[in-house]
Amino acid sequence: MRSTGISPVPQQLIRYRKRIRTAGQQLKAEKSAVHFFADDRDFEVTWSTPNKPLDYLSKFKAILTPDFSLYRDWPVTMQLWNVYRNRWVGCFWQDHGYTVIPTISWSNQASWEFAFEGIVSGSLVAVSSVGINRHDATEVSLFLDGYAEMLNRLNPCAVLYCGSDIEGCTEWVETHCYPTLWDDARTSMTQTVAS
Numbered sequence: 001m002r003s004t005g006i007s008p009v010p011q012q013l014i015r016y017r018k019r020i021r022t023a024g025q026q027l028k029a030e031k032s033a034v035h036f037f038a039d040d041r042d043f044e045v046t047w048s049t050p051n052k053p054l055d056y057l058s059k060f061k062a063i064l065t066p067d068f069s070l071y072r073d074w075p076v077t078m079q080l081w082n083v084y085r086n087r088w089v090g091c092f093w094q095d096h097g098y099t100v101i102p103t104i105s106w107s108n109q110a111s112w113e114f115a116f117e118g119i120v121s122g123s124l125v126a127v128s129s130v131g132i133n134r135h136d137a138t139e140v141s142l143f144l145d146g147y148a149e150m151l152n153r154l155n156p157c158a159v160l161y162c163g164s165d166i167e168g169c170t171e172w173v174e175t176h177c178y179p180t181l182w183d184d185a186r187t188s189m190t191q192t193v194a195s
Contacts, residue, residue: 001065001090003120004101005157010061013126013162013178016043020059033062033101037128037162037180040069047085050092062099064126064160065090070115072107072142079107080114087118101126101160106146115146116153125156129163130180140166148172 010033020029034057036043045052046066057063066089068082090100103126106115119125127147133139147169150156158174170177 001087001100001102001118001120001123002094003123004062004099005124006062006099006101009124009158009160009176013037013064013160014060016046016053017056026059029059029061031061033064033126033160034060035064035126035128035162036066036103037130038067046089050089054096057093057098062101063093064101065093065103067103067105067128070105070107070111072111074107076110079111083111083114083117103127104150104154106142106150108142109145112146112149112153116150119154121153121155122157123154124158124160125150125154126160126162129161129166132163132166134164134166144169 010031012028012032013035014029014032015038016034016036020026036046043066047068065086068085070079070082086103086105090102093100101124102119104116104119105128106112127150129143132143144167147166151173156173158176159170160178161170161175162178163180165177
């Protein structure tokens with residue numbers, strides 16, 4: 001994938017398939033990036049019929065590449081396949097003129113051999129801690145080790161980070177933090193209760 005640098009960075013990350021119905025929502029989308037930190041089935045169409053979502057994606061300032069799952073108990077070939085799909089879809093979108101930010105994910109140390117491939121050093125990248133069980137020392141350790149390896153191999157200019165900070169890793173590089181769908185729901189609920 002070609003390197004992406006965005007100035008200014010997206011104001012928000014908006015989940016793929018969120019409906020854009022009003023002029024105000026469209027204005028927000030034009031300053032935001034669409035993300036795929038969701039179940040794979042929710043965005044499989046980006047791979048199976050890649051032309052289909054192009055009109056929807058055109059509403060956004062930028063697009064993060066699909067976050068196809070890498071589970072540590074999956075065979076390495078399946079994980080490699082999902083990294084390939086992530087990069088292929090990103091290149092497809094770039095070839096169609098979209099601004100694309102690569103989403104980086106990994107499972108365990110074995111995945112490091114391919115998880116960071118195809119990304120130009122110094123690029124802006126996106127990472128998510130969604131799904132990391134903060135009470136599971138193994139999961140936290142695998143995330144932090146992979147994050148450090150990503151920084152070492154890719155030397156990103158900045159990271160778009162979706163989810164809660166784990167062990168202060170957002171202090172290691174210029175980081176732009178975004179809430180998750182659940183964070184937004186909790187905030188809305190708190191504001192409703194307080195009213």
